[in-house]
Amino acid sequence: MNISTKSLPLAVASAMALTSFGALADYPDGPITVVAPYGPGGSSDLAARTMASSIPDYIGGNVLVVNRTGAAGVVGSNFVRNAAPDGETLLLARYGSHATGPALNPDAPYDWDDFTYLGMLSLDAFVCIVPADSPYDNLDEWREGVAASPGKYSYSTSGFGTGNHLVVSLLLDSQGIDPDTANHVPYEGDGEVVSSVVGGHVDFTCVNLSPALGQINSGTVKPLGVTTPERVDDLPEVPSFSELGYDSMEAGVGWSALVGPPDLNGEIVEAWTAALAQLKDSESWNAAVLRLGAIPSVMSPEETKDFVGSQVGVIRDIVERLDLAN
Incomplete structure (x- = not known):
């Protein structure tokens, strides 16, 4: 039952208000x-x-x-x-x-x-990356290489259903490549996902920018593009997928x-x-x-x-x- 403080004596209503305030003040x-x-x-x-x-x-x-x-x-x-x-x-x-x-x-x-x-x-932003020794330096080169060799290339994610799993699927689809033709290798978190690319254990991934930024700046991975509509301030030389003509990547x-x-x-x-x-x-x-x-x-x-x-x-x-x- 809801009771309005307007119908209570002033002292009782004031006590209720103080109790309510006290509950808030005690948190945490x-x-x-x-x-x-x-x-x-x-x-x-x-x-x-x-x-x-x-x-x-x-x-x-x-x-x-x-x-x-x-x-x-x-x-x-x-x-x-x-x-x-x-x-x-x-x-x-x-x-x-x-x-x-x-x-x-x-x-x-x-x-x-x-x-x-x-x-x-x-x-x-998500950024899609390849190892430093990858033969591909940009999105066009990467697309041609992956499309020409179904089943050859692998990618890492934090697991099925994660954000980078979806973004990799979006990337492949945006380039006209069947997502099923690349091999999915799941890890526990974004840190391991980035490390798997740095170490050459997989051929590419798309991952949140924060754990990848240091590796990009140090040159241990190469970025293909970012998912934000415009370039990000920390990577002014890296194009957005939208400016490359792939607006669907903004869902990532x-x-x-x-x-x-x-x-x-x-x-x-x-x-x-x-x-x-x-x-x-x-x-x-x-x-x-x-x-x-x-x-x-x-x-x-x-x-x-x-x-x-x-x-x-x-x-x-x-x-x-x-x-x-x-």
Whole structure:
């Protein structure tokens, strides 16, 4: 039964208001765990730790990052999906774990909207790379080589249903190459995915820019293009796929968001909304995100959920068209 404070004596109504304020003021009353659902060193891990190092000034408590890997982000995400809605366990949600994963795997134990959205943190370009000793220096050369030798070339991802799995499929499709003619080699996280290209264990991949940027700058891998509509500031010499004539690659723009279990207390949502609004203006956090090759893009819970929902719709259309579902 809903009771309006207008019908209560002033003292009782004031006590209720103070109790409500106290519940908010007491959060958090201990460490907050943010689960990164992919391996250490990858873009999920880096995004989570960058946020965790800055947010205590605004949320008023320590934030610890824990990696819970497996099943292309499903293990960690489902752990938070089933956690108590007390704000003590949150998730660094990713494009792969919440947009491409449920679209590619209808049997996933959760859907994209089975969580309480707290806010978007950043957007991420994907970059497609080849080893430094690859005979291909640009997209045209790469396309001709891969198309001429079906079954010869391999690519790495963080697993079936991840963002880079979808983006590689988009890349092959955009070049008129059947995605099934390249060999898929899954790893645990983006860090391993990039290392597999550096070491020449696979022939190419598409991965979030943040874990690949250092390797690109050091010359241990060669970039073919980025998925953002325009070139990114950190790689001014690398063309976007759109400027090369492949607009479909814009569906491969990743992101990092903070989410909690379903039915998270509204006061906790308000606390995080206020904290992220302050984080948005933090010069040190913005600089740290930019150093990772990501784009600071703090959004409200409502804006975040609308953004993700719209993207999921586009991705599901792509998955159906390419017959990519597991």
